[in-house]
Amino acid sequence: MKLLILLVVVLAIIAIAQLTKVYELTRSLRKTREEDISTADNKLQANLMLVWMFVFFASVIYLYDRYGNYLPEAASMHGAEVDYLMKINIWMITIVFFVVNALLFFFSWKYYYRKDRKARFFAHDNRLEMIWTLIPGVTMAFIIVYGLITWNNITGPASADAIQVEVYSKQFGWIVRYPGENKTFGSSTYNLIDPASNPLGIVTKENIKAKVDSIDVDIEKLKKAIEENQKLPIWPDSYVESQNEKLYRLERLKQRVLDINETQNPVTGMSEWEAGADDKVINTELHIPVGKEVEFIFRSQDVIHSAYMPHFRAQMNTVPGIPTRFKMTPTITTAEMREKLGDDTFDYILLCNKVCGVSHYNMQIKVIVEDEKDYLAWVEKQKSFVAPKEEPKKEETSSTTDSTATAGVQLKKPAAIAQKND
Numbered sequence: 001m002k003l004l005i006l007l008v009v010v011l012a013i014i015a016i017a018q019l020t021k022v023y024e025l026t027r028s029l030r031k032t033r034e035e036d037i038s039t040a041d042n043k044l045q046a047n048l049m050l051v052w053m054f055v056f057f058a059s060v061i062y063l064y065d066r067y068g069n070y071l072p073e074a075a076s077m078h079g080a081e082v083d084y085l086m087k088i089n090i091w092m093i094t095i096v097f098f099v100v101n102a103l104l105f106f107f108s109w110k111y112y113y114r115k116d117r118k119a120r121f122f123a124h125d126n127r128l129e130m131i132w133t134l135i136p137g138v139t140m141a142f143i144i145v146y147g148l149i150t151w152n153n154i155t156g157p158a159s160a161d162a163i164q165v166e167v168y169s170k171q172f173g174w175i176v177r178y179p180g181e182n183k184t185f186g187s188s189t190y191n192l193i194d195p196a197s198n199p200l201g202i203v204t205k206e207n208i209k210a211k212v213d214s215i216d217v218d219i220e221k222l223k224k225a226i227e228e229n230q231k232l233p234i235w236p237d238s239y240v241e242s243q244n245e246k247l248y249r250l251e252r253l254k255q256r257v258l259d260i261n262e263t264q265n266p267v268t269g270m271s272e273w274e275a276g277a278d279d280k281v282i283n284t285e286l287h288i289p290v291g292k293e294v295e296f297i298f299r300s301q302d303v304i305h306s307a308y309m310p311h312f313r314a315q316m317n318t319v320p321g322i323p324t325r326f327k328m329t330p331t332i333t334t335a336e337m338r339e340k341l342g343d344d345t346f347d348y349i350l351l352c353n354k355v356c357g358v359s360h361y362n363m364q365i366k367v368i369v370e371d372e373k374d375y376l377a378w379v380e381k382q383k384s385f386v387a388p389k390e391e392p393k394k395e396e397t398s399s400t401t402d403s404t405a406t407a408g409v410q411l412k413k414p415a416a417i418a419q420k421n422d
């Protein structure tokens with residue numbers, strides 16, 4: 001089959017080449033040059049231009065109609081504003097598009113080349129310059145100023161009674177955090193991140209202790225392995241060195257965890273270690289109450305992602321190391337939207353809108369808008385991600401795990417590494 005297609009293509013190319021040759025031969029017989037094009041030819045081209053203009057315009061109108069409204073009505077307060085802004089822009093672009101293209105095609109139809117005609121020539125016209133500078137200038141300024149005002153409204157400070165939600169992105173998924181009853185988020189650090197027990201690296205006394213314990217377990221294991229190797233040195237030097245380096249890194253991490261200071265929340269004055277203890281961490285869905293202002297705070301673990309909520313006309317990049325934010329007020333509950341669309345399975349979504357890796361396509365989380373009462377009841381039921389208070393099981397060795405006992409211990413680099421790095 002493939003061979004057949006190839007054969008057809010090759011034959012078609014040969015046929016076209018032969019036809020061109022025939023055309024060139026008849027031309028030389030008629031004694032005309034290649035550049036000489038007859039008026040009839042030009043006129044035909046001009047008419048075809050006009051036909052193409054109508055086909056072009058018709059297809060643009062069709063595309064507007066077919067794909068112009070791919071999203072249902074905006075489900076947030078600022079969403080309506082964004083839609084309005086978008087509409088104004090689209091109208092302006094559309095008008096300019098039709099006027100400019102109509103003129104372009106009309107001129108090529110009206111002024112096709114004729115031997116007896118000569119083009120009018122003029123070098124400069126102040127009035128024209130004025131018109132084509134001022135009109136786009138004023139239009140652009142209007143779009144930019146209006147857009148900036150809208151943008152500032154969306155990203156401006158949230159009101160005092162706004163509900164805060166932290167949205168955390170990582171390859172590949174979303175984790176949502178609510179501040180719990182004390183309405184204050186605990187602080188967080190990447191040093192405490194543990195995929196299973198503390199994915200956001202929330203700082204609490206228990207989480208610090210759990211992390212130190214787990215590092216201690218790793219250190220003991222590594223030390224044992226190094227000891228074994230000293231008894232029976234079967235591994236090459238490079239491997240021993242890498243083991244030592246690993247040990248140094250673990251000890252350094254432990255020191256960093258022990259060095260975390262207790263801080264106060266600047267607004268509520270609350271200890272951030274305590275504030276974090278009742279934070280609710282959820283990775284299955286994001287609930288927000290209808291008619292209440294919600295302030296989103298975005299963080300990222302690894303690369304830049306983008307939190308996109310198309311139904312609310314909201315999007316914000318999530319950047320590692322730099323928290324970003326915006327506020328919005330949802331106006332339509334999930335149930336109301338289902339009714340409006342006549343679709344019982346409809347759900348709002350938050351999805352990643354920045355190509356961030358292999359599973360980017362599947363990085364999304366369900367968003368549920370409900371009455372405040374239902375929302376509060378749901379948050380109430382969620383668990384916090386604080387490590388359990390009871391002592392985790394330890395190895396038999398007596399390593400110091402009490403956070404105060406080891407604080408301030410000076411770390412020494414293993415000799416091999418110190419030499420290498422100096």
Ligand SMILES: [Cu+2]
Nearest residue numbers: 305352356363
């Ligand atoms: Cu992503």
